[in-house]
Amino acid sequence: MNLKHILDQQISQVLSEISGDPTCQAIVNHSKSAQFGDYQANGVMALAKRLRLNPKELAEKVNNKLELSEFAETIDIAGPGFINISISKDFLTKQLNLLDKDQLVKKSNDKQIVVIDYSSPNLAKEMHVGHLRGTIIGDAIARTFEWMGYRLIRQNHFGDWGTQFGMLITYMFEQGGATTKLSNLETFYRAAKKRFDDDADFAAKARENVVKLQSGDEQCLQLWKSFIDISILHCQELYKKLNITLTENDVVPESFYNDKLAGIIETLDKQGLLTESDGARCVFLDEFKNKEGDMLPTIVQKSDGGYLYATTDLAGIEYRCQTLHANRVLYVVDARQGLHFQQVFNVAKLAGLADEKCSLEHLSYGTMMGKDGKPFKTRSGDTIKLIDLIEEGIQRAYTLVESKNPDLSKAEKQRIANVVGISAIKYADLSKNRNSDYIFDWDSMLSFEGNTAPYLLYAFARIRSIFKRAQLDADAEYKICIESPEEKVLALKLLQFTEVVEALLLDCYPNQLCLYLYELAGNFMSFYEACPVLKSEGEVMQSRLGLCQLAALTLNQGLSLLGIETLDKM
């Protein structure tokens, strides 16, 4: 159940009854501090002002009409007109005992189709830390929609088409077509780029090969395909290491849209949206006009007839809306492409490529910065390879496991180090608001203390350890009965999992889920210190075991939505 939502509805309704205006908002939120109860309604003051009433008197009036005895222990009117609600232990006890442990959150029964576009690596380039964010954030969002019962379709918009592939193909010819040289993609790419920059003949040949490739030359196509196979293999390896759910089947590359691009231009043309400007074909939209009246074009076809990024994305929208029948299309892409997506979305709607009801959303994320606050680059001008970050993370975790738990077997330490290292990297990214730029720093990304994934994993491992030590069944039925303050705080937090997951589906900010899990783990730690489980007896012990069980289930599920595995021992 979504307690916040229920309280909001009930209080909003009372406000509406009193005012006669059905749109009244109770604005229920979690209370900021324990002295203000568990939930607070802030909407009374705004309404009082509109009705020119004394807010405190209105709050009293609302309170008299409210029927919240099922939920509330106390309802207080405080300050200028806040309604503070303290949830009763009886209610928490009842709800937690009723909770479906297999579900935890009631699944959505609207069968919306959600398409999510994320990761989007490039052909013949190794993935670097810049790819990390979109991949991790997109995966968390995808997992959440899927778990909540939506029909979710992943699209890995693989960058496999463009002029730079003529360069690679030409270099491949020079090297005698030895595919083994591709094993190090980055080196190969750089070598090809160097030849392209240094040698005019090479560059000319490269341009020729682009044309050949585009006109379907067999030999070029074959070489190109070998690049794709190797690149995808490389990405899948990383996905596996990072526990990312994308598979080969989710790859729908740019080239997939090649034969649809002419049709897109035709559609735009038929609707009279195209304007020729300096030989290029553009769509000019009023909403992208500046104060001086200058029009910002969305270029869809170059003067040489070639198509562009925008054209491919329009084809992508058409495919996702018309063929996949998406209700929502989510693009997890760097914030720098904000304008591009705004343009493409508007053109698509106007041209009817996407129907009115389909929601096109750019879930943008910030740019990676260096420690100096400037855009990130290493001294050599390269980016840090993703694989190096991962290996460093695992290595550091291994060292830590060895110092904490030297008696474990080597294989066990390695397994733990893998989970701890990877989870620390993912959580460091997921726990920040995706919108803001972020600073790349080895130490903060690979930290294992404080608000990090290992903290959550540690809380989980402690719980498992209780059951193991006492040889109790972690899946048995335990009857919960809330008594102490620490139990109540934990109980309420457990009940709020629904609120967080449902909010995630609306705005797609995984850092909200991270925050929730961190607080849940913290509430558990406080409970653990204050309320001994195995030294208690009878019903109290049963109840505390029940709380431990639910805390473990919720932590495990929440982390799983973030793409983070848990450990029984660490």
Added chain:
RNA sequence: GCGCCUGUAGCUCAGCUGGAUAGAGUAACUGGCUUCGAACCAGUUGGUCGGGAGUUCGAAUCUCUCCAGGCGCGCCA
């Protein structure tokens, strides 16, 4: 030039449709392991929310302006 984003504690960041005394982690300091795992817990110190003006019962949040940084703006993706 136009537009978008960012500016919160020494550092890294939260802060939800405007709400009460702006919160965490980290660093520094204090206390807690013969007691369910100290990768932990309890506590102390630390902030003119970039500056200024405005809107209002109330502003980190909305508006304007200035400053600083980042990004994007016709044939790359």
